[in-house]
Amino acid sequence: MSYNVNSEGFYGEFGGAYIPEILYKCVENLRQNYLKYIDSEDFRNEYMTLLRDYVGRPSPLYYAKRLSERYGAKIYLKREDLNHTGAHKINNTVGQILLARRMGKTRIIAETGAGQHGVATATVCALMNMECVVYMGKTDVERQRINVEKMKMLGAEVRPVLSGNMTLKDATNEAIRDWCCHPDTTFYIIGSTVGPHPYPDMVARLQSVISSEIREQLQEKIGRDYPDYLMACVGGGSNAAGTIYHYLDDERVKIVLAEAGGLGIDSGQTAATIQRGTLGILHGSRTLVMQTADGQIVEPYSISAGLDYPGIGPIHANLASCGRARVLAVDDAEALAAAYELTRLEGIIPALESAHALGALPKMKFNPDDVVVLTVSGRGDKDIETYLKHIND
Numbered sequence: 001m002s003y004n005v006n007s008e009g010f011y012g013e014f015g016g017a018y019i020p021e022i023l024y025k026c027v028e029n030l031r032q033n034y035l036k037y038i039d040s041e042d043f044r045n046e047y048m049t050l051l052r053d054y055v056g057r058p059s060p061l062y063y064a065k066r067l068s069e070r071y072g073a074k075i076y077l078k079r080e081d082l083n084h085t086g087a088h089k090i091n092n093t094v095g096q097i098l099l100a101r102r103m104g105k106t107r108i109i110a111e112t113g114a115g116q117h118g119v120a121t122a123t124v125c126a127l128m129n130m131e132c133v134v135y136m137g138k139t140d141v142e143r144q145r146i147n148v149e150k151m152k153m154l155g156a157e158v159r160p161v162l163s164g165n166m167t168l169k170d171a172t173n174e175a176i177r178d179w180c181c182h183p184d185t186t187f188y189i190i191g192s193t194v195g196p197h198p199y200p201d202m203v204a205r206l207q208s209v210i211s212s213e214i215r216e217q218l219q220e221k222i223g224r225d226y227p228d229y230l231m232a233c234v235g236g237g238s239n240a241a242g243t244i245y246h247y248l249d250d251e252r253v254k255i256v257l258a259e260a261g262g263l264g265i266d267s268g269q270t271a272a273t274i275q276r277g278t279l280g281i282l283h284g285s286r287t288l289v290m291q292t293a294d295g296q297i298v299e300p301y302s303i304s305a306g307l308d309y310p311g312i313g314p315i316h317a318n319l320a321s322c323g324r325a326r327v328l329a330v331d332d333a334e335a336l337a338a339a340y341e342l343t344r345l346e347g348i349i350p351a352l353e354s355a356h357a358l359g360a361l362p363k364m365k366f367n368p369d370d371v372v373v374l375t376v377s378g379r380g381d382k383d384i385e386t387y388l389k390h391i392n393d
């Protein structure tokens with residue numbers, strides 16, 4: 001048995017492609033061609049060159065000495081925060097835009113919540129001179145002004161979305177609507193391991209550069225190419241999928257996923273989708289969804305704008321339901337404390353999302369020899385205001 005995707009696009013009972021008929025042709029076209037393109041030598045060369053010279057890869061694997069002493073294990077941080085644009089998301093957008101060009105598309109659309117994926121998409125569109133439209137809920141446009149200005153400066157058009165709660169789910173709906181109107185010219189760059197097959201698999205493969213580097217870097221540093229634990233935060237699940245990709249079926253490696261507990265998983269103010277979700281279909285994928293008894297989406301809440309998606313990548317829904325991954329909810333207050341701790345112990349200010357992975361450390365019981373690799377998915381520059389607001393909590 002494998003925990004990877006099967007030929008129909010499912011991870012166990014999760015995944016698939018539940019899409020309107022009008023998108024069938026273009027999703028099918030992508031499904032039939034994505035592997036041919038991304039496995040080709042020409043694509044690999046261009047992709048790896050951009051990751052090296054533009055993104056700044058490989059990202060370091062850093063032995064965090066003081067953090068290790070605190071938690072009684074050998075903790076290594078995978079430093080995605082050092083990438084161009086400040087997070088792992090650029091690994092995916094660089095890959096998808098190369099694919100879009102090879103498929104002859106002329107126009108790029110994307111959805112964004114906090115604006116991080118929007119900025120990563122607008123960045124590669126500037127690089128490749130492609131037209132770029134980013135859908136963003138009006139609430140988020142107001143909350144994330146700096147990212148909106150960055151996208152505009154990069155040449156993207158930001159379209160505020162006025163439906164629903166005017167946040168990420170609504171922006172995604174609007175992007176899908178746009179895609180339905182322009183399926184021949186437009187490539188939809190999805191920002192996480194979500195959406196209809198082949199997106200979750202495609203995004204996981206484009207992020208898998210993270211685990212392939214971890215393998216090489218561990219071999220070099222400890223003479224063994226696998227850790228005892230891999231830890232990452234999950235919003236839609238792309239940095240986690242990239243972190244675990246090459247170890248999915250290696251049961252020597254334990255997987256720990258940190259989802260956003262918000263004010264507590266029983267508070268009604270949470271984004272702990274894996275623990276609070278039920279089986280449903282969201283944005284083309286069968287997965288765990290935060291929903292009411294009659295299937296309406298329940299708006300998720302987290303202090304971290306990048307983790308409040310009401311669904312979860314099907315790969316992670318399956319890992320959790322099989323018991324292959326351990327899922328921990330980390331609340332707002334625990335994440336804030338973890339961010340301050342990393343800052344003071346190691347001089348690294350993490351993104352609030354990444355702070356959720358760090359906030360899972362106190363919930364673990366390690367042996368002193370355990371090797372732990374924890375992915376710091378992004379840097380905290382964008383979160384400084386939130387950190388300052390809560391400095392005395």
Ligand SMILES: *Cc1c(COP(=O)(O)O)cnc(C)c1O
Pocket residue numbers: 087088089116117191192193233234235236237238239240306307351353354377378379
């Ligand atoms: C967007 C984001 C996340 C959450 O997305 P995943 O697809 O779950 O990785 C996590 N960390 C950072 C820094 C982000 O920008």
